[in-house]
Amino acid sequence: MGFDPSERVVEIRARLEAFMDKHIFPREHEYEEFVTDQNNLWKTPPFVRDLRAKAREQGLWNLFLPEEYKPWSLGLTNVEIAHIFETMSRVTWAQTIFNCNAPDRGNMEVLAKYGSKEQQEKWLRPLLDGKIRSAYAMTEPQVASSDATNMELEIKRDGDEYVLNGRKWWTTGVVSPDCKIMLVMGKSNPENDRHTQHSTILVPTDTPGFKVERALKVFGGYHSPGGEGDSSFSDVRVPVENMIKGEGCGFEIAQGRLGPGRFQYAMTFVGLAQRCLELMCERATQRVAFGETLNAKTSVQHEIARSRCDIEQCRLLVLEAADKMDREGPNGAKEHISMVKIVGPRMAEKVASRAIQVFGGMGVSQDTLLPDVFNHARFCRIADGPDEVHMSQLGKLTIRRVLSELSNG
Amino acid sequence: MGFDPSERVVEIRARLEAFMDKHIFPREHEYEEFVTDQNNLWKTPPFVRDLRAKAREQGLWNLFLPEEYKPWSLGLTNVEIAHIFETMSRVTWAQTIFNCNAPDRGNMEVLAKYGSKEQQEKWLRPLLDGKIRSAYAMTEPQVASSDATNMELEIKRDGDEYVLNGRKWWTTGVVSPDCKIMLVMGKSNPENDRHTQHSTILVPTDTPGFKVERALKVFGGYHSPGGEGDSSFSDVRVPVENMIKGEGCGFEIAQGRLGPGRFQYAMTFVGLAQRCLELMCERATQRVAFGETLNAKTSVQHEIARSRCDIEQCRLLVLEAADKMDREGPNGAKEHISMVKIVGPRMAEKVASRAIQVFGGMGVSQDTLLPDVFNHARFCRIADGPDEVHMSQLGKLTIRRVLSELSNG
């Protein structure tokens, strides 16, 4: 009943928690120290490789692919995956250990769904094996990229090759030396109508003419080891076989990519916020100010209560979105996917912010994950399109639905 | 899967909607006009009696009692009842038509759960039949009544009678001439420990010594025909048989009364808010300002989107609370019941407020139900205890749960 975890999920989650307790939580601090040390820029902490190997051995690997992607997937439903993602997201970098991190998981999904056999063999296989990393290059600096039809990077056919020219930024992960392949969206067919002018094409990062011009900071920090790239494409040539699905399918692929990804993404915030809530509860119980522990203060009790209500509601919304996806597919889940995109980051930002206030100075320092969660959640109100764009879309869809129900009802 | 309505619910809801479309929506305005006309103070619009009779004939009656109260109940689960309440709550006074309104439904539940055979025969039966109305007298003006153990009205045994002295206010429904019986909470055993000092006793409204001193206004209006009473008890005598369950059980009964009631109450706000959202969508599509319909303005789209997200999350939370109640009983559902109490009214207040802004002047006038919803929701952030009390309690329960899970986990 409800969205209770299935037996399968209970079992996987137990193993996941054991793994995290043993291998991940104890290394939270070490990881943070490593990746924020500028001397390690774009390097992955050495223990990550070991942990990934261990996770794979234990079958805690590629858990993100829903059942339709068998044999590559474990055959879990989207609701099941959502539950697992909450658990996995309680540490900011744990998804990587289970090969479930963005943007790789979205890229693997694209390749599984739209890729040719050859593309799957050449790129999906090593991604699923965790041997390489990938990037998805969509956003461009000159245009409001929340409207995917705005993309201007040029993709021109020239014999057996496509030639790419243009600029992309906010390409997550591309700065890392482990990133070997990019899915690049660009305009290939300007003569077509608005939704079929674009294509998505595979571009190996070592292709001549491609250059990461600089790494973008996010709230002052590089997202090492992945990084956010600001890159140029100057006469970048790739064979025609690298085109995914076909010319003009870029917009369709961009849309399709956002399905399961969006609620996995939203569930990340539930996991992170739940962790913040736990830290806040512990701190409130220990810290004394003005003659009493913080948990005796009504203002602190209220902030904890608000956080509980916010998290619980968002969790249910994500589970419902996943359930819609399971039952009605991406189209039926469209409005719910907008909802979780809007609600998730904002919720985590608020919860982290409340926790910070309870912690005082320690709450903004490197001694907890709170500042990371706060800034990451804040960032995600921009990433994949600002809140406002999703709210406009959801507003319009809601009006349409309501009016149609009223006229039928 | 999820909290989807059962077949039973789908069927009942269809009949409910048909009934409402035919009999209730067309009379919304007439009802409002009647009850806010001071000449009709404390009178029920005549058509209400007819509609109640019709609803009863069609089996759309007493839908609020969960399965454990068979044979009185239809045997619905709490989740099923929650779904039905959303539908029923789209008009502010529709619950009355289906004999599902507060405070009668809570009082019936108390009598079904704790009442003696005789008490059930004498009072529950006519309530279930819709022949009389009832009240629950708990709140007192001198004390912060959100803590039920504060109640001071004195209940003293004198031979075969109990004698009551004290004052009660915010007794919903007691001003109506149809109100024949009260469940009164008072202090009978001051020598006991804090949670067993109080009793709940049945007091017919025509008992000598009881007097409604005045009706309280809520945001400037009388809640006619029910009304909120401010009453005195001066040597009010009732037979010992009127004691519910036994001396000292008052606090237990007060707690028990809040179970299903709380999420039915919260679902009321979901139904009302959904209605407001629908009105807002319609208006936004029709109204032109500064050269375009309101639905073309991003700020209006965003307000609709926010409302959609708020309503959907609250709906899920209430359904989950009901599900907890079905599976774990009132104790297991305790925290969820706090959550819906906190979230529901605040959510409806916000949604109604946004709808008002979209309507402009019409939105505060008698031409829509928006001002009623707004003020009712605002009132309910106080009724049954201010938000703050529930947040403090939920905060403490959350800390306890989190710390216990962390120490076990």
Place this chain on the structure above:
Amino acid sequence: MGFDPSERVVEIRARLEAFMDKHIFPREHEYEEFVTDQNNLWKTPPFVRDLRAKAREQGLWNLFLPEEYKPWSLGLTNVEIAHIFETMSRVTWAQTIFNCNAPDRGNMEVLAKYGSKEQQEKWLRPLLDGKIRSAYAMTEPQVASSDATNMELEIKRDGDEYVLNGRKWWTTGVVSPDCKIMLVMGKSNPENDRHTQHSTILVPTDTPGFKVERALKVFGGYHSPGGEGDSSFSDVRVPVENMIKGEGCGFEIAQGRLGPGRFQYAMTFVGLAQRCLELMCERATQRVAFGETLNAKTSVQHEIARSRCDIEQCRLLVLEAADKMDREGPNGAKEHISMVKIVGPRMAEKVASRAIQVFGGMGVSQDTLLPDVFNHARFCRIADGPDEVHMSQLGKLTIRRVLSELSNG
């Protein structure tokens, strides 16, 4: 220094406070009881006439007219008037006692500024003397009236008369039998450009063809004794002498009317909110819940602190707006007038809402002015144009100012 009250203001305010302490505060409850009793609908409590006479005798009369309106005015600056309005606004109906209430004060200003000698003699004089009341009919139900150029009521010249046809609603005060004269805005010159198509014309309420069709409720209550009218104009004929200033000046007059009125209006909310804050502080000191007075709870302390900050900031903003008006006239004060319109009602709504939570049930009842303030402030987020319209305008003006300063700076 700063916006400290001048000596004159200190003196007037002292007398005002003495008057209010003696005559107004003791009658708050009586007034409320009278005007909300449906049997008194549209009647003014008898003591109001006496108090107005007393106030006039003491020179506490027509304080709202800034110095430019000498000899009618006392010669106060707008900053001085703002200070006085705060004091006067601590009781919801006190402005009436001092003949400083809306809409009369705005109408008197229009007549003083734009009226002909004859118009002033015939209508301004009795208004200044408090012998009659007036109304300003602008808003229409069919159009978004926040854009004054939308007004559709037809004003057609026919010989020595103008003939009016159309509908107006939200005409404050028109339902009262004391209302003898209306300033009606309508479209007289459809052939002109957008800002000179309208005129404002004087229409006595007893003119044949004019009819108040119904009174509008505001959040469920009639604003008796003034009332909000929904009226029709059917071949209403008035002599050409009734035209104010001239054909096509309607928009100019509508704009001009909003100057001082707007910050007097905003200051009303400062006075009301300050009163709510005081009540909240008193209550918090007296009320015990869960073993301590409310003022010992950090959540209550914070709500009081937030209210203090909100009120103080709004007060300063209104004083600055008034100062701008004194020094730069309505055009220089334009943006500030938008700001106070946006900030004032929202601020008072929040403060009243916090006070309500501290009061519990009593806070929504007729025992305090809190529900009135809450609903009035909420209403005023719609009245004179919804917040959204003012925010759009202020947003655009701000962009213009910022870009121009940057290009000059």
Place this chain on the structure above:
Amino acid sequence: MGFDPSERVVEIRARLEAFMDKHIFPREHEYEEFVTDQNNLWKTPPFVRDLRAKAREQGLWNLFLPEEYKPWSLGLTNVEIAHIFETMSRVTWAQTIFNCNAPDRGNMEVLAKYGSKEQQEKWLRPLLDGKIRSAYAMTEPQVASSDATNMELEIKRDGDEYVLNGRKWWTTGVVSPDCKIMLVMGKSNPENDRHTQHSTILVPTDTPGFKVERALKVFGGYHSPGGEGDSSFSDVRVPVENMIKGEGCGFEIAQGRLGPGRFQYAMTFVGLAQRCLELMCERATQRVAFGETLNAKTSVQHEIARSRCDIEQCRLLVLEAADKMDREGPNGAKEHISMVKIVGPRMAEKVASRAIQVFGGMGVSQDTLLPDVFNHARFCRIADGPDEVHMSQLGKLTIRRVLSELSNG
């Protein structure tokens, strides 16, 4: 009238703006690049020294000291200083150029107010000359330091020396090699009553036994070149002459230090927020999304309007606080100082956040100062005591004031 800038201010501000336009704005990016490059950790960009020299030559130096500190100060009033601080704060690091940055300015004030002739000669002079930097060590990790009476670092007299033992963190600036002197607060007289147990003593950073254990990050970044130190004191010995004012005066000094500092601090947020607003307006005018520039969208207009209202109100509040300080001294300004501490950071956080949404991805990158302002403002809701502590204090002071005024009024 009002808080308009005096002629003196107009003149200084013109020179300040010219200096900033010429020397500071063009180097914003260069500065940022330098200080966030880990290779430059704790180094000051070389051009800073030159700019400071230039600023000093032009008399744009030590502008922060109010008139009472003549001859060291320029003799400006606090209101005048507030105006100048707004201008100066439009770039995050500009205060340093004018020797007006925290914590030096507060420390100089302490030395000017409480220091002995010798202390002033030895430490104040080089600080005023900009030759050294300083730190103020108050906060400790083990205790809630928002209550200064909690400080536990031990200061024990031993002959002609004091011996310090304990730990301090969040000591701003202490990590920089330029920091030569600390003002350390500790417990010297545990036998005294709560407010006279502490002392403030001067400790040169090269004193044996003192060690910066680590630098604290703030939202993931080091505040280089100043830095936030986490330090230990192990038998640190300083001569008795280093005691400021006398044993037991630590709490008084801590309080005194917060006077002018607090509204200079709050004005910083006004300057920063105004800058964010300007960027937001420019961006909104240039950026096209979904077929129109952002400034045509009502949601963007509203965010700009809200920001304008928030900034304007905060600015007035700070000016009023400064004016209170000028006229009534620190005690009279106490409540206003709490208010600006509460309002300032929260206001800037909101404005920066709105600007970020208008910028999209660029808004969180290193290409604007928005992320810095956002995180700095967020940090300052914790620094110098969390909002909650100040709200509790202001709440209590407000209750006291209101009740006293009511009983006198």
